[in-house]
Amino acid sequence: xxxxxxxxxxxxxxxxxxxxxxxxxxxxxxxxxxxxxxxxxxxxxxxxxxxxxxxxxxxxxxxxxxxxxxxxxxxxxxxxxxxxxxxxxxxxxxxxxxxxxxxxxxxxxxxxxxxxxxxxxxxxxxxxxxxxxxxxxxxxxxxxxxxxxxxxxxxxxxxxxxxxxxxxxxxxxxxxxxxxxxxxxxxxxxxxxxxxxxxxxxxxxxxxxxxxxxxxxxxxxxxxxxxxxxxxxxxxxxxxxxxxxxxxxxxxxxxxxxxxxxxxxxxxxxxxxxxxxxxxxxxxxxxxxxxxxxxxxxxxxxxxxxxxxxxxxxxxxxxxxxxxxxxxxxxxxxxxxxxxxxxxxxxxxxxxxxxxxxxxxxxxxxxxxxxxxxxxxxxxxxxxxxxxxxxxxxxxxxxxxxxxxxxxxxxxxxxxxxxxxxxxxxxxxxxxxxxxxxxxxxxxxxxxxxxxxxxxxxxxxxxxxxxxxxxx
Amino acid sequence: xxxxxxxxxxxxxxxxxxxxxxxxxxxxxxxxxxxxxxxxxxxxxxxxxxxxxxxxxxxxxxxxxxxxxxxxxxxxxxxxxxxxxxxxxxxxxxxxxxxxxxxxxxxxxxxxxxxxxxxxxxxxxxxxxxxxxxxxxxxxxxxxxxxxxxxxxxxxxxxxxxxxxxxxxxxxxxxxxxxxxxxxxxxxxxxxxxxxxxxxxxxxxxxxxxxxxxxxxxxxxxxxxxxxxxxxxxxxxxxxxxxxxxxxxxxxxxxxxxxxxxxxxxxxxxxxxxxxxxxxxxxxxxxxxxxxxxxxxxxxxxxxxxxxxxxxxxxxxxxxxxxxxxxxxxxxxxxxxxxxxxxxxxxxxxxxxxxxxxxxxxxxxxxxxxxxxxxxxxxxxxxxxxxxxxxxxxxxxxxxxxxxxxxxxxxxxxxxxxxxxxxxxxxxxxxxxxxxxxxxxxxxxxxxxxxxxxxxxxxxxxxxxxxxxxxx
Numbered sequence: 001x002x003x004x005x006x007x008x009x010x011x012x013x014x015x016x017x018x019x020x021x022x023x024x025x026x027x028x029x030x031x032x033x034x035x036x037x038x039x040x041x042x043x044x045x046x047x048x049x050x051x052x053x054x055x056x057x058x059x060x061x062x063x064x065x066x067x068x069x070x071x072x073x074x075x076x077x078x079x080x081x082x083x084x085x086x087x088x089x090x091x092x093x094x095x096x097x098x099x100x101x102x103x104x105x106x107x108x109x110x111x112x113x114x115x116x117x118x119x120x121x122x123x124x125x126x127x128x129x130x131x132x133x134x135x136x137x138x139x140x141x142x143x144x145x146x147x148x149x150x151x152x153x154x155x156x157x158x159x160x161x162x163x164x165x166x167x168x169x170x171x172x173x174x175x176x177x178x179x180x181x182x183x184x185x186x187x188x189x190x191x192x193x194x195x196x197x198x199x200x201x202x203x204x205x206x207x208x209x210x211x212x213x214x215x216x217x218x219x220x221x222x223x224x225x226x227x228x229x230x231x232x233x234x235x236x237x238x239x240x241x242x243x244x245x246x247x248x249x250x251x252x253x254x255x256x257x258x259x260x261x262x263x264x265x266x267x268x269x270x271x272x273x274x275x276x277x278x279x280x281x282x283x284x285x286x287x288x289x290x291x292x293x294x295x296x297x298x299x300x301x302x303x304x305x306x307x308x309x310x311x312x313x314x315x316x317x318x319x320x321x322x323x324x325x326x327x328x329x330x331x332x333x334x335x336x337x338x339x340x341x342x343x344x345x346x347x348x349x350x351x352x353x354x355x356x357x358x359x360x361x362x363x364x365x366x367x368x369x370x371x372x373x374x375x376x377x378x379x380x381x382x383x384x385x386x387x388x389x390x391x392x393x394x395x396x397x398x399x400x401x402x403x404x405x406x407x408x409x410x411x412x413x414x415x416x417x418x419x420x421x422x423x424x425x426x427x428x429x430x431x432x433x434x435x436x437x438x439x440x441x442x443x444x445x446x447x448x449x450x451x452x453x454x455x456x457x458x459x460x461x462x463x464x465x466x467x468x469x470x471x472x
Numbered sequence: 473x474x475x476x477x478x479x480x481x482x483x484x485x486x487x488x489x490x491x492x493x494x495x496x497x498x499x500x501x502x503x504x505x506x507x508x509x510x511x512x513x514x515x516x517x518x519x520x521x522x523x524x525x526x527x528x529x530x531x532x533x534x535x536x537x538x539x540x541x542x543x544x545x546x547x548x549x550x551x552x553x554x555x556x557x558x559x560x561x562x563x564x565x566x567x568x569x570x571x572x573x574x575x576x577x578x579x580x581x582x583x584x585x586x587x588x589x590x591x592x593x594x595x596x597x598x599x600x601x602x603x604x605x606x607x608x609x610x611x612x613x614x615x616x617x618x619x620x621x622x623x624x625x626x627x628x629x630x631x632x633x634x635x636x637x638x639x640x641x642x643x644x645x646x647x648x649x650x651x652x653x654x655x656x657x658x659x660x661x662x663x664x665x666x667x668x669x670x671x672x673x674x675x676x677x678x679x680x681x682x683x684x685x686x687x688x689x690x691x692x693x694x695x696x697x698x699x700x701x702x703x704x705x706x707x708x709x710x711x712x713x714x715x716x717x718x719x720x721x722x723x724x725x726x727x728x729x730x731x732x733x734x735x736x737x738x739x740x741x742x743x744x745x746x747x748x749x750x751x752x753x754x755x756x757x758x759x760x761x762x763x764x765x766x767x768x769x770x771x772x773x774x775x776x777x778x779x780x781x782x783x784x785x786x787x788x789x790x791x792x793x794x795x796x797x798x799x800x801x802x803x804x805x806x807x808x809x810x811x812x813x814x815x816x817x818x819x820x821x822x823x824x825x826x827x828x829x830x831x832x833x834x835x836x837x838x839x840x841x842x843x844x845x846x847x848x849x850x851x852x853x854x855x856x857x858x859x860x861x862x863x864x865x866x867x868x869x870x871x872x873x874x875x876x877x878x879x880x881x882x883x884x885x886x887x888x889x890x891x892x893x894x895x896x897x898x899x900x901x902x903x904x905x906x907x908x909x910x911x912x913x914x915x916x917x918x919x920x921x922x923x924x925x926x927x928x929x930x931x932x933x934x935x936x937x938x939x940x941x942x943x944x
Contacts, residue, residue, distance in 0.1 A: 078890040115825035116857045117726060160671035171669060177857060189919050195821040195898035196855035200941055201633035201904055202911060204920045206678035210671055226859060227726060240530060254589060254699060256763040290726040295771035302764060353587035383668035384589045385649065385696060426667035433672055441672060444507055446674045447661050454930040459923070470673055 005124065009077055009099050010055035015058060015072060017064045017250045023103075024055040032056050032082055032100040036436070037090035037149075038344045039409045041337045045104025048402040051096035053080065058105035062180055062188045065101060069217065070186035072099060072464045081087045081213040084126065084156025084465045086147040091159060091212050091469050098305045103154050109133055118177055118193055120222045123154025130223075139225040142169030142260075145430075146328050151173065154218040161429035162388075166381045167253070168260025168265035168290060169226070171268055171430065172209060178222030179205050183215075184460035193222035200290040205454065211431055213466035215459050227288035233300050234261075234320035237312035238282040242266045242401055244310045245283040250352050253305050254402075257299050261288035263323070264380045266359075269392065277319040285312070286320045312431040319395030335422055342371075342408055344392060347418045350425035351386035355379075358423040365419035370467050388429035391416070413437075481549055481571050482527035483719040489529060489536045491611035492637035493577075496775075504528050504554055504572040507561035508622075509906065510816045511881045513809045523568035525552065526535065532639060534660045534691040537573060541689065542572060542658035544735055544936045551936050555627025556598065558619040561906025563631060563684050563941050570939075575626055578691055579604055590665055591692045595626025602695075611697040614641030615733075618800050626690040632682030634860075634902035638853045639725070640762060641698070641733025643902065644681060650694030651677050655687075656932035665694040680925065683940035687931050697717040701762035705772050706733075706792035707839050710754040710785035710795040714738045715828055716782045717755040720852045722824050729771050733760035734854045735795075738831075741848035741864065749791040755786070758792045766839055768826070787903055814843075814867045814880055818888045822897035827851075830895040831861055835892035841883045843867045853901060860901035880883065885909075910944040 004276035010024040010118035023029075033050040040050050054077075060063045072079045085092060093100070109130055113119070119140070121130050127141070128149045134140055145151060151161070155180070162171040172405035191205045208216055239245040247263040252259065262285040270278035278284050283332075287303055289296040298457035306315070336343040346366070350358045359377060362393030366375045374394035381388040395412060397404035417440045420427055427433075427440045442449050449472070456463070456471060482496040482768040495501075505522040506512035512522050526549075532535045544551045550570035551789040557564060563614075565572070585591070589611070595604050599613070600620045602666035606612055615635040617623060623633070629651070630667055634643040641647075650665030663677045680688055711717035724731065742750035750756050757779070761771040776786070808815040818838070822830045831849060838847045846866040853860040867884060869876035889912045893900055899912045914921050921944070928935070928943060 116823035196857035199900035298766035351588035385668035425669035
């Protein structure tokens with residue numbers, strides 16, 4: 001075990017970064033022992049809490065992070081980078097004896113560069129705070145993940161996040177223009193935003209986007225922003241069948257339109273999400289167009305026409321308005337977990353041509369697991385090449401004890417992942433791998449996994465960074 | 473020297489892949505001893521030809537490439553991946569005793585996936601052939617580099633290419649959905665296109681885009697295609713000053729419009745490129761909008777209005793039509809080089825706010841080199857965050873011998889690169905590093921260069937792949 005090799009990390013680190021920056025009281029250790037991983041929450045409720053770290057360090061700047069990592073690389077102590085803790089795949093927490101870096105302490109936002117539409121923020125800034133500050137100045141990131149109120153800049157970069165308007169504005173890789181990353185040996189890597197594009201070797205920033213903390217610790221990011229759009233139009237349709245809605249998204253995007261929001265709910269998800277608006281048995285599509293008014297108008301007319309061709313009827317703006325108001329409410333989720341019910345989400349993706357089969361296969365696979373009583377789906381991040389599918393499920397373990405919970409949880413995930421791989425989809429669209437998807441990374445990456453391991457080996461030779469995450 | 477370590481590579485490789493796939497006659501060795509690097513062409517003309525490789529291998533498939541690389545990794549013989557040879561920075565050729573892989577032998581194109589808008593092509597396919605085949609089927613890649621008639625799929629991926637319509641369609645990284653890469657140890661890495669986006673670790677494809685053959689050999693790519701646009705509008709303006717044109721591009725893009733073509737010529741470049749259309753002393757801007765007709769119309773009206781606000785006058789479609797017909801003519805270039813005149817292009821980029829200073833600084837720096845008699849510039853790849861600047865220069869060496877040529881060539885590049893770094897620009901927008909820019913990679917990447925070296929170390933521990941390129 002890494003922690004048995006030397007003296008108490010809390011004592012050593014207090015000398016390195018100051019005693020007031022290091023905590024090892026039980027409440028703090030408990031708080032940083034897990035993120036929003038449903039399995040960890042359920043197990044905690046059933047009396048099997050997550051492993052506690054040794055201590056929690058709140059760095060003041062990249063220099064503090066570098067000092068901690070240098071020491072950890074020398075001693076072999078594990079280090080867990082921890083952002084907002086909103087991850088749902090077990091990517092942060094739960095390693096006995098590890099040092100947790102509570103990166104919320106890196107909270108500065110610089111004034112945006114109004115010429116180049118860039119803003120620099122430290123890793124611990126909550127994305128919602130960044131967005132609020134930008135909105136006051138007439139800008140937006142265009143990136144609105146459901147976790148926006150909880151998640152940090154660093155966390156959203158490290159996990160490869162997508163926002164709800166990704167169809168128009170892209171995902172986190174389209175927002176990041178520069179990164180500051182601290183490597184395991186303490187090197188502070190400033191990957192600058194000095195041009196919008198370059199051809200000077202492979203773009204190294206991409207090594208850290210989606211790296212889930214195993215290749216380095218992100219301490220700041222330079223992000224592309226947009227002027228607040230000149231106009232917005234929200235509209236919605238009911239489709240006779242889910243597959244007709246899927247086809248509508250494909251036709252709209254392949255015709256060259258880019259609604260910022262394309263969000264299709266299957267009948268069950270629609271009934272739950274829009275009880276007042278969804279016609280029974282229909283799929284419901286939410287759209288939003290943003291930008292110059294003339295383009296928004298033309299786009300909406302084109303989308304309406306393409307949708308009508310596929311049998312859609314207009315539902316007006318109300319379902320979108322309702323969704324915009326309630327889109328980030330997750331209280332029901334906590335309530336259910338507190339009652340011992342597994343509620344979880346599994347997002348996958350595929351190219352058009354495989355989407356319908358992926359939908360049917362994953363849905364059937366989850367429904368086939370004993371204890372599952374609800375499976376619904378929406379398609380919320382679309383591309384000319386394909387779309388994501390976002391399954392929401394609820395299930396009750398046969399036995400409410402830790403073993404029963406694990407059996408149910410891994411049963412659901414194994415069924416969904418195996419069905420996804422067999423149907424030719426990708427195992428994660430934007431939640432990342434964390435701990436739960438590790439087993440299927442080899443199926444996804446093939447020999448690429450070995451490349452990832454080799455990169456890990458040279459960037460973190462002692463393997464101190466976020467053990468147990470991403471790499472099987 | 474690598475080649476002195478063992479038996480004749482041509483003999484060994486004939487056994488590995490078949491004698492008819494290996495050539496070592498003088499003409500073939502000469503042909504593959506350089507690419508379109510102006511320095512190498514001039515030196516050849518002055519009696520100092522590039523170093524010859526030991527032999528040239530034409531692989532049938534990734535398996536042949538793997539066999540060659542495995543043998544090379546065992547013996548330490550250098551391997552040069554060679555595509556169309558259209559590079560202008562010395563990225564392919566000129567290593568005595570090396571084995572050249574003539575990848576033009578990998579020439580298959582699969583039928584496009586019409587649902588997902590993807591096409592798979594082997595590395596040696598000429599991009600123009602791919603584009604022709606797609607056009608017949610109603611599709612396009614949207615990627616039109618000036619080198620389209622000479623450059624291969626693999627070469628354009630490996631060098632980080634941009635096309636002339638990149639403002640609308642993005643650069644090569646936006647086209648690539650999957651890659652097949654052979655590593656130095658012979659591993660065939662299939663990085664698949666099974667979804668339009670995923671969050672399963674860092675996107676490994678990005679390691680090889682722009683890697684200039686030093687991390688692996690690209691043998692095939694899956695590329696995103698587009699339906700041929702429903703409509704196109706081409707138009708142009710004269711701006712009273714270059715800086716006003718720069719400002720017009722910024723305003724158009726930051727307002728959310730995406731003309732596929734934004735191409736601004738300074739007065740000197742305009743006079744050379746459009747002798748019949750360019751008003752004296754004015755900057756000339758070419759625009760094209762593509763897509764659904766309603767959007768194209770709205771975009772053109774908005775661009776016209778924004779341009780008029782900045783003092784522009786309309787020049788109509790003729791300059792764009794002229795450019796479309798002549799854009800890839802480079803005969804003059806060859807003629808000049810054959811006469812011992814250095815004609816070269818240097819592309820850099822910066823964020824808005826630094827563009828005007830970068831333009832002035834690089835221009836003045838090149839003009840200040842003894843022997844330079846022409847410097848002109850256009851801005852041809854733009855983003856909401858900034859733009860590229862593409863300098864064309866002509867110069868005559870004080871002495872027409874190899875030493876005089878080298879003095880002039882490196883004098884020009886040193887002046888341009890130092891000015892670019894000082895002005896906060898990136899040293900290459902889309903031509904890559906090759907041999908000529910190696911000295912400034914450290915200034916560009918900082919400690920990132922060490923990361924790149926570490927990745928090189930684990931992927932190619934004996935350093936067999938494309939020595940002397942990219943890495944200083």
